Amino acid sequence: MTTITLxxxxxxxxxFKDLIKHLSFVKIKEEHLDEDTDEQVIENIRQGIKEMRLVEQGKAKSRPAREFLDEL
Known part of the structure; x- marks a missing residue:
């Protein structure tokens, strides 16, 4: 078997994935790069908005930005 990187x-x-999925002689081995997919970015944004709304409603607590940045 030969491996081709595209x-x-x-x-x-x-x-492209949908196209090659129908080829019985092709196997897909995904390599995950350090970058998030578009779907992951969108989901992260949605989660952040949900958390922000909970803080605004008083159902969750926030923390100072400096404290957050110090963790990084």
Whole structure:
């Protein structure tokens, strides 16, 4: 078996995966890069908004920005 590495534009990745998924002789082995996918970024933003709303409603506590930055 031979391995081929391809670089595919993010916006075309789903289409490409769907296309090659139907080829019985192709196996997909995904390598996860350090970058988040678009879906992960969107989900992270949604989660942040939910947390912000809970803080605004008094259902969750926030912490000072300096404390957060010191952890980084």
């Amino acid at each position: 670089e595919v534009q993010d916006k075309k990745l789903k289409f």
